[in-house]
Amino acid sequence: MDLDLVFLGTSGSVPTAKRGLAGTLLRRGGERILVDCGEGTQRQLLRSSVGLVELPEIFLTHYHADHYLGLPGMLKTFALRGREAPLTVYGPPGLKDLFGILRRVFGRLSYELTLVELGPGDAVGRDDYRIEAFAVEHGVSANGYALVEEPRPGRFDLEAAKGLGVPEGPLFGRLQAGESVQLPDGSTVSPEQVLGPARSGRKIVLAGDTRAAGSVLEAARDAEVLVHEATFSVEERERADETLHATATSAAELAAAAGVRLLALTHLSNRYFGPEIVREARAVFPETVVPKDFDIIDVRFPQRGGPRLVKGGALGRHEEGEPHDKDGSGDPGERPLGGGGDSDDPALRGDPVGARVGRRDASDGAR
Numbered sequence: 001m002d003l004d005l006v007f008l009g010t011s012g013s014v015p016t017a018k019r020g021l022a023g024t025l026l027r028r029g030g031e032r033i034l035v036d037c038g039e040g041t042q043r044q045l046l047r048s049s050v051g052l053v054e055l056p057e058i059f060l061t062h063y064h065a066d067h068y069l070g071l072p073g074m075l076k077t078f079a080l081r082g083r084e085a086p087l088t089v090y091g092p093p094g095l096k097d098l099f100g101i102l103r104r105v106f107g108r109l110s111y112e113l114t115l116v117e118l119g120p121g122d123a124v125g126r127d128d129y130r131i132e133a134f135a136v137e138h139g140v141s142a143n144g145y146a147l148v149e150e151p152r153p154g155r156f157d158l159e160a161a162k163g164l165g166v167p168e169g170p171l172f173g174r175l176q177a178g179e180s181v182q183l184p185d186g187s188t189v190s191p192e193q194v195l196g197p198a199r200s201g202r203k204i205v206l207a208g209d210t211r212a213a214g215s216v217l218e219a220a221r222d223a224e225v226l227v228h229e230a231t232f233s234v235e236e237r238e239r240a241d242e243t244l245h246a247t248a249t250s251a252a253e254l255a256a257a258a259g260v261r262l263l264a265l266t267h268l269s270n271r272y273f274g275p276e277i278v279r280e281a282r283a284v285f286p287e288t289v290v291p292k293d294f295d296i297i298d299v300r301f302p303q304r305g306g307p308r309l310v311k312g313g314a315l316g317r318h319e320e321g322e323p324h325d326k327d328g329s330g331d332p333g334e335r336p337l338g339g340g341g342d343s344d345d346p347a348l349r350g351d352p353v354g355a356r357v358g359r360r361d362a363s364d365g366a367r
């Protein structure tokens with residue numbers, strides 16, 4: 001089952017020429033779940049290989065403007081296209097109040113819109129995974145979200161099955177599905193006899209805006225990928241504390257303590273380009289990347305190599321060059337990424353993000 005993250009906006013508080021505002025698309029099989037919808041997100045989707053698909057579900061982490069202002073425009077676009085498929089927006093308490101105001105902006109919709117407020121511990125369940133809301137520390141009503149896959153059945157031991165006299169065919173499938181089966185000779189074979197131990201599913205954690213918090217650490221334990229904000233570098237530690245944001249160092253320390261496989265830092269203040277943030281974090285936690293807009297993290301199963309960053313993987317023009325194969329293993333010979341990242345690659349540093357213009361403080365800590 002393919003599972004990946006598409007980074008649509010990686011800037012914090014204000015956009016830059018190269019980085020849009022918060023928006024991350026989770027793709028699992030054919031499902032598409034958007035987490036946050038900063039201003040410009042619908043255009044980022046249009047520019048990407050994903051396109052502006054009829055997203056069935058959008059999760060908001062909190063109601064600072066850089067995380068939801070793209071939503072009214074996107075909802076309106078869907079209505080202008082005559083969308084009929086229903087849409088559900090999830091968010092922390094305050095969602096319904098917010099939409100009391102936003103409805104005046106987007107007006108009538110052609111489809112059903114459902115609003116669901118989630119608090120820490122609430123989960124949205126699916127057949128084989130769930131999305132859990134967890135507490136963060138950002139000084140406002142805010143959730144982080146974890147996509148948690150259910151454990152998968154253990155590996156099927158073909159030799160053992162044959163040894164027990166199970167004939168090849170439908171009985172194999174039933175055993176794999178966890179059923180005991182009766183053989184033609186009347187004996188019974190139970191799944192434990194032919195299946196290895198259950199294999200844990202994957203976990204992706206998106207913390208949203210938060211300082212490095214114990215609740216995030218707990219939620220992120222053993223995750224394949226933790227997407228954490230790093231609004232500031234450690235030199236701005238005090239400012240981060242004041243505004244309940246994280247530094248690259250504090251996020252990396254949390255990732256190390258939680259034992260995640262890959263840390264992806266996002267929500268950068270416009271005073272940073274990326275390289276300084278990734279360097280700082282890697283000194284603490286080497287498996288750190290700082291994705292740019294349109295990068296993808298392909299979350300492969302551990303036995304297939306684990307998560308890796310695919311630079312520009314969602315750029316429209318790369319669409320054909322970056323196939324996503326069925327088992328999520330990636331094709332051989334692809335750019336090696338894993339814990340690698342882009343940002344301190346000197347070759348990529350020629351064109352600094354359109355930041356460092358205007359007031360240094362823009363409004364980065366404020367949201």
Ligand SMILES: [Zn+2]
Nearest residue numbers: 013066209367
């Ligand atoms: Zn923010």
Ligand SMILES: [Zn+2]
Nearest residue numbers: 064138209367
């Ligand atoms: Zn915020």
